[in-house]
Amino acid sequence: xxxxxxxxxxxxxxxxxxxxxxxxxxxxxxxxxxxxxxxxxxxxxxxxxxxxxxxxxxxxxxxxxxxxxxxxxxxxxxxxxxxxxxxxxxxxxxxxxxxxxxxxxxxxxxxxxxxxxxxxxxxxxxxxxxxxxxxxxxxxxxxxxxxxxxxxxxxxxxxxxxxxxxxxxxxxxxxxxxxxxxxxxxxxxxxxxxxxxxxxxxxxxxxxxxxxxxxxxxxxxxxxxxxxxxxxxxxxxxxxxxxxxxxxxxxxxxxxxxxxxxxxxxxxxxxxxxxxxxxxxxxxxxxxxxxxxxxxxxxxxxxxxxxxxxxxxxxxxxxxxxxxxxxxxxxxxxxxxxxxxxxxxxxxxxxxxxxxxxxxxxxxxxxxxxxxxxxxxxxxxxxxx
Ligand SMILES: Cc1cc2nc3c(=O)[nH]c(=O)nc-3n(C[C@H](O)[C@H](O)[C@H](O)COP(=O)(O)O)c2cc1C
Numbered sequence: 206x207x208x209x210x211x212x213x214x215x216x217x218x219x220x221x222x223x224x225x226x227x228x229x230x231x232x233x234x235x236x237x238x239x240x241x242x243x244x245x246x247x248x249x250x251x252x253x254x255x256x257x258x259x260x261x262x263x264x265x266x267x268x269x270x271x272x273x274x275x276x277x278x279x280x281x282x283x284x285x286x287x288x289x290x291x292x293x294x295x296x297x298x299x300x301x302x303x304x305x306x307x308x309x310x311x312x313x314x315x316x317x318x319x320x321x322x323x324x325x326x327x328x329x330x331x332x333x334x335x336x337x338x339x340x341x342x343x344x345x346x347x348x349x350x351x352x353x354x355x356x357x358x359x360x361x362x363x364x365x366x367x368x369x370x371x372x373x374x375x376x377x378x379x380x381x382x383x384x385x386x387x388x389x390x391x392x393x394x395x396x397x398x399x400x401x402x403x404x405x406x407x408x409x410x411x412x413x414x415x416x417x418x419x420x421x422x423x424x425x426x427x428x429x430x431x432x433x434x435x436x437x438x439x440x441x442x443x444x445x446x447x448x449x450x451x452x453x454x455x456x457x458x459x460x461x462x463x464x465x466x467x468x469x470x471x472x473x474x475x476x477x478x479x480x481x482x483x484x485x486x487x488x489x490x491x492x493x494x495x496x497x498x499x500x501x502x503x504x505x506x507x508x509x510x511x512x513x514x515x516x517x518x519x520x521x522x523x524x525x526x527x528x529x530x531x532x533x534x535x536x537x538x539x540x541x542x543x544x545x546x547x548x549x550x551x552x553x554x555x556x557x558x559x560x561x562x563x564x565x566x567x568x569x570x571x572x573x574x575x576x577x578x579x580x581x582x583x584x585x586x587x588x589x590x
Contacts, residue, residue, distance in 0.1 A: 207549055209556045215520045215541045218557060222293070222547030225402060228395045229380040230292045234543045237487035238372030243495070244487025247518030250495035254527050255586040259573025267575045269565055273535040274361060274457045274478045274512055276333075279309035280562050281577060282525055284554075285486075285516050285537035286337030286363060286461075291319025291412070293547040295405030299328040300546060304554035306332045308562075313337050313363055313537070314416075316350070317434075321415030326357040333360035337461065339368060340446055341437040346421045351453050353416075362454045363481070364447065367462030369440045372489040384414075384431035405550075447475050459514075464490075464499050466506035469513075479512035479535070486517055486539045497528060501590070504532025522564025526572070529580045531590060 212218060223231050237244020269280040284305050290297040298320035305312035306329050313335040314325055325334055336354040341347050354362060381387030396403060406412065417433070418424055424433045451458050460472045461481040472480040482500050484493040493499075496517030504513045515528050516537035528536045538561070545557035569577060572584040582590070 206552055209549065209552060212548075212553075212556050212560075214560060215544060215557060218548045218553060219540075219544040221549070222544040225399060226293055226547040227392070227399050227402060229382050229386060229392055230289065231547065232376040232380055233289060233374075233382055234287075234293065234540055234547070236374045236376045237491065238374060238489055239491035241487065241491070243484055243491050243493045246495040247484070247487050247497070248520060249518075250497045251518060251524045251527055253589060254497070254531075255589040256523070256526070256568065256572055257584055257586050258571055262573040264570040264573075264575055267566055267570060269562060269569070269577045271534070271577050273311065273514070274459070276311065276360065277309070278311065278535070280522075280525070280565055281529055281533075281535045282519075282558070282561060282565075283311040283335070283514075283535060283537045284313055284542050285539040286313040286315035286318075286335075286365070287539055287543055288315045288317030289319060290315065290543065290546065291409075291415075293543050294402070294550050295409040296320060296324075296411055297546050297550075298325060300551035301542060301554055302329050302332075302334055304551045304558065305334075308555065308558045310558065311335050311361070314359075316416055317414060319411050319413065319415055322350075322353050322357040322359070324411065324415060331358045333358050335359060335361040335363055335459075337363040337365055338450070339365055339437075340439045340442045340450075342439045343421060343437060347450075348453060349420065350416065351450070353420075355454070355456070359456075361457040361459055361478075362450075363459040363461045364450060364477075365461045365485075366442065367464075367483070367485050367489050368438055369442050371438065372485070372491065374488065384434065385428060444471055444475060447477070451476065462489075463503060464493055464496075466502045469503045469506040469511075473507055473510045477511060479514055480507065481537065482513065482515040482517075482533070483537075484517055497524075497531065500528065500531045500533055519561075522561045522566070523568050525561060525565050526568050526580065527585070527590075529577065530582050530584050532582075 302312040336359040458477045459479040463480045514535040515533040545553035
């Protein structure tokens with residue numbers, strides 16, 4: 206186990222991940238669509254929201270424990286679904302799922318993961334986790350994927366609604382990030398400077414999309430996969446599809462990618478259990494508002510008929526507290542998780558969760574609250590949100 210006591214914030218983990226992860230995959234995580242304006246806003250928008258410091262309040266017996274869709278969580282934070290996670294670190298999804306299980310928070314596996322649903326179930330002793338689903342044209346494949354998620358003991362399905370068309374990330378094109386990645390001279394030279402990562406990859410068989418290769422029609426290897434994915438994301442997705450997915454799944458359903466109050470009302474009508482205010486970490490619509498800025502109006506529209514969660518730009522426990530104050534019962538972390546994973550694998554993810562938890566707990570105390578469930582907008586300075 207590496208000594209991570211000097212790692213004190215998520216930024217420390219980002220800096221180390223940048224050093225250790227091949228540029229093509231680091232850039233894939235640390236980038237947003239087009240000008241990256243929305244990507245940057247997601248982080249920056251938290252800074253203008255100010256907290257009210259309270260003193261001489263008994264701060265003993267604090268707890269960040271709460272629930273998300275009825276499931277106990279050690280703090281209102283879950284790991285967000287991220288594609289290609291097993292390329293930040295060998296067997297990355299397994300490392301993430303194990304760290305989340307030990308900490309007592311939910312882990313979400315992406316459709317586009319490297320480790321498969323079955324890999325995660327096996328590596329965690331069939332501990333429940335969440336699965337994120339993209340709507341694909343091949344409905345037979347989707348149905349089988351839903352059935353596999355059930356068999357793997359998944360306890361919630363996150364349906365991502367904001368990827369009918371793809372935002373463009375300049376860096377991915379310039380780096381030749383495709384399936385399979387292009388072995389350009391620049392990429393090979395860069396790989397040679399990442400011996401730790403290369404060694405990890407040599408030690409695992411999991412180097413392709415585990416949920417797809419060997420399961421979807423006409424996809425038997427990585428090279429046939431790129432054609433398949435390009436054709437599969439379904440631009441015709443609409444609210445009618447949600448009904449049959451809900452029926453087929455039959456369990457807790459979470460709708461991911463809601464950025465508008467009108468869509469929040471439709472999400473309520475759909476009968477889903479939770480919605481996630483999310484702009485896909487600034488990777489889709491460049492020009493969309495920061496998630497934290499979109500949150501209050503959506504929480505208002507949703508009322509208490511559906512749980513409202515948010516993601517985008519969360520890099521600290523202070524951010525989690527502000528999201529909670531503005532109406533998010535739960536939050537999800539994408540890049541904070543990926544940087545930690547790229548830097549130190551499972552130990553890094555555990556460290557990131559410890560850091561966020563401590564920041565959340567102490568900041569809550571500074572605001573004069575001892576229980577996360579009592580946090581509301583009265584902990585925020587009027588005029589700053
Ligand atoms: C590298 C990367 C890959 C992602 N892949 C997926 C995915 O496969 N499915 C999905 O629903 N969201 C995906 N997302 C979006 C995340 O689930 C989440 O909405 C976002 O990362 C939150 O913002 P944050 O990274 O600032 O925390 C991805 C995000 C990143 C950074």
